[in-house]
Amino acid sequence: MTLTSGPTAGPITDGAGAPLRLVVVGAGAAGSLVLLHLARHLAAGSEGSRVEVVVLDPNGPVNGAAFCTTDPRHLLNVPASGMSVDPEDRFDFVAHLVAEGLLAEGASPYFFAPRAEWARYLRTRLDEALAAVEGRLVVRHVLAAATSVARDGAGVRVTDSDGSTHEAEHLVLATGLPTVGDDWAPRDLSAQERYVADPWRPGALDAVVDGEGDVLVVGTGLTMVDVAVSVVGSSATGRRVAALSRAGRLPQPHAESYLGEVVPDVSGWGSTLEEIRGAAVAHVREVEATQGSWRPAVDGIRYRVAELWGRLATGERERFLREVAGDWGVRRHRMPPTTAAVVEQAQEDGCLEVAAGRVVAVEEAADGFEVETADGRRIHAAWIVNCTGPRSDVRTLGNPVLDSLLGADGGPALATTDPLGLGLTTSEGRLVGADGELQPVWTLGALRRGELWESTAIPEIRVQAERLAGDLAAVAARCARTPLG
Numbered sequence: 001m002t003l004t005s006g007p008t009a010g011p012i013t014d015g016a017g018a019p020l021r022l023v024v025v026g027a028g029a030a031g032s033l034v035l036l037h038l039a040r041h042l043a044a045g046s047e048g049s050r051v052e053v054v055v056l057d058p059n060g061p062v063n064g065a066a067f068c069t070t071d072p073r074h075l076l077n078v079p080a081s082g083m084s085v086d087p088e089d090r091f092d093f094v095a096h097l098v099a100e101g102l103l104a105e106g107a108s109p110y111f112f113a114p115r116a117e118w119a120r121y122l123r124t125r126l127d128e129a130l131a132a133v134e135g136r137l138v139v140r141h142v143l144a145a146a147t148s149v150a151r152d153g154a155g156v157r158v159t160d161s162d163g164s165t166h167e168a169e170h171l172v173l174a175t176g177l178p179t180v181g182d183d184w185a186p187r188d189l190s191a192q193e194r195y196v197a198d199p200w201r202p203g204a205l206d207a208v209v210d211g212e213g214d215v216l217v218v219g220t221g222l223t224m225v226d227v228a229v230s231v232v233g234s235s236a237t238g239r240r241v242a243a244l245s246r247a248g249r250l251p252q253p254h255a256e257s258y259l260g261e262v263v264p265d266v267s268g269w270g271s272t273l274e275e276i277r278g279a280a281v282a283h284v285r286e287v288e289a290t291q292g293s294w295r296p297a298v299d300g301i302r303y304r305v306a307e308l309w310g311r312l313a314t315g316e317r318e319r320f321l322r323e324v325a326g327d328w329g330v331r332r333h334r335m336p337p338t339t340a341a342v343v344e345q346a347q348e349d350g351c352l353e354v355a356a357g358r359v360v361a362v363e364e365a366a367d368g369f370e371v372e373t374a375d376g377r378r379i380h381a382a383w384i385v386n387c388t389g390p391r392s393d394v395r396t397l398g399n400p401v402l403d404s405l406l407g408a409d410g411g412p413a414l415a416t417t418d419p420l421g422l423g424l425t426t427s428e429g430r431l432v433g434a435d436g437e438l439q440p441v442w443t444l445g446a447l448r449r450g451e452l453w454e455s456t457a458i459p460e461i462r463v464q465a466e467r468l469a470g471d472l473a474a475v476a477a478r479c480a481r482t483p484l485g
Contacts, residue, residue: 019050020476021168023158025146025401027057029067030445030461031174032122036085037469039129039137045473048480053139054166056146056158059202062126067119068202071209073233074115074226075336077251078458079258081109083118085125087463096121110258112336142166148404150411155440169479170472173405173424173431173443176456177390179397184218184388186361194368196385199227205385213239213382216371220245220354222333223387229342232351241352242379245388248356249330253340255295262287263300271311273319298331305454314419321392321420393421394447405431405441414439418450426451429468442468 024031035053042049057063076083080103084092094111097103103111130137144160151157155169180198182189189195196204200223208215209230217224220243228241262283269279280301287297301308312320335343346352361372368382394402394417400409405424407413413434416425424447425432431439444464448455455461 018479019052020170020472020479021155022051022053022170022172022472023146023156023166023168024053024055024172024174025057025158026174026176026178027055027059027061027063027141028174028176029062029119029122029458030176030465031055031057031172032062032126033085033462033465034172034174034444034469034472035137035139036122036126036129037466038472039126039133041469041473042136042476043129043133045477047136049136049473049476050480051137051472051476053137054168055139055141056144056160056166057141058143058145058161060143061141062119062123063202067115067122068200069226070116071226071230072114072116073229073339073342075112075339076115076118077112077222077254077334077336079109079254080111080113081258082459083113085122085462087459087466092125093118093121096124108258112254112338147400148409148411149401149414149441150404151414151439169440170475171441172468172472173401173441173447174445175399175401176446177394177397178402179390179399180386181388181391182386183391184359185386186359189362189384192364192369192384194383196383199223199385199387205230208383208385211382213368214380215239215241215383215385216369216379216381217241217243217385217387218245218359219243219387219389220248220250221329221387221389222251222335223389224385225251225335225339225343227385227387228346228352229339232346233342238351240350241346242381243352243354243387244357244359244373246356246358247326248354249326250343250354251330251333251335254334254337255293256337259291259293259296261299261303262291262296263303264297266304266308269308273312273316273324276308276311277324294331295334302332302454306452309453310451318420390446394423395421407434414441420450422453423447423450423455428471429464430471442472444468 024034038051080094080097081090084090086092091109094109097113098105142160144162146158147161148159149156149171152167155167156171158166158171182197190197196208199205215231217227224243231239231241264283269276284294284297288294343352357373359371360374363370369384371379371381391397403409404411405415415431416434418425424443426443426448427438429442429444431441431443433439445461446456
């Protein structure tokens with residue numbers, strides 16, 4: 001099935017120049033932000049520029065793991081003032097919330113909105129941008145998954161799950177990390193009806209939330225928090241959620257009010273993990289001593305993470321992942337204050353238990369599972385929900401598009417990864433092939449973690465999307481100067 005966005009349904013054929021043909025894999029936040037900024041660049045640029053886009057995603061426009069939820073209790077973990085689609089217009093999302101009556105005029109922008117509302121906001125701004133470009137950007141959504149990518153002359157050829165092929169001059173890979181990890185499981189659970197491998201697949205949690213019985217969640221991060229809020233908040237029958245992870249740590253809560261960011265001067269922080277960690281700890285302690293909270297220090301370091309990450313050698317990065325990343329993550333990726341209050345109350349009421357543990361055995365029972373942990377504990381659960389997130393090594397995800405790009409399917413490699421496999425190697429978002437040459441393939445977001453580390457949240461992705469769209473608009477302008485035929 002195909003869906004067309006914009007006022008023009010057919011291909012662009014007017015004008016003296018050729019349109020740029022583009023395939024975007026992924027219709028979530030990253031892919032949608034690229035289209036939005038591309039439309040804005042085209043509207044502001046040469047009138048001769050034209051772009052035809054095919055978007056491949058089985059879930060349709062403006063979807064994606066983080067924002068497909070319809071539960072109003074699932075809140076953004078970034079304040080509204082940090083969630084505008086335009087990096088230069090900090091309060092645009094706030095203005096949207098005011099216009100929709102969700103935030104009072106003049107109220108604090110330190111407001112954690114429902115994630116579904118942000119998706120609606122992105123759809124609104126994207127539709128506005130497509131209308132403003134007046135048919136010079138035609139977007140056709142194909143409800144299918146991409147399965148392989150190959151070079152086609154100077155461009156690319158993308159095959160989808162329906163067997164159709166899509167030829168284009170350039171490809172944007174906007175999938176995030178598209179495969180969940182299940183390394184924790186002692187056996188394959190994929191065939192079990194009461195096992196949810198990917199809680200953000202549309203509708204995946206419906207049966208869990210509407211059903212009965214206790215729930216075991218593997219993972220204790222923000223995704224677990226959302227599952228727990230839905231399960232505990234939707235039931236008056238005393239259902240319980242047990243959450244396990246290796247360290248058993250919950251995300252820290254955001255402050256009750258905006259505290260600002262203290263951005264450090266990192267020029268003297270060194271280039272080894274010990275030096276950087278020592279300087280970061282000192283910065284956090286100093287800010288906490290003067291301001292009464294560590295949060296402004298951590299939020300300030302975020303602006304310097306890519307620079308600091310770039311200083312670390314591969315071995316030091318590996319040590320960071322092993323020794324520091326977990327502690328950084330629970331402070332960096334925080335719960336909204338109201339969500340934290342719900343979680344705390346659920347723990348006090350005995351509805352939510354968070355513990356360190358490792359699953360060593362899972363057996364089916366008549367009404368769910370019997371689970372054993374490494375310390376001998378036995379847990380009976382009607383449902384098991386995997387909230388561990390994607391595997392960190394993109395080389396082991398088993399995703400057909402990534403395998404195709406990396407040559408794991410036997411074809412020529414169009415992409416390489418960093419030594420740890422955290423992401424694809426790029427030059428400012430454009431893939432670098434095994435031969436060192438730039439490819440007609442671009443990416444953003446989580447697939448750039450290897451070179452940026454901090455590359456998974458909207459404040460980073462919107463900047464990458466704007467720059468990537470600007471580069472593609474420049475390519476479109478060059479195409480416009482090339483006569484058709």
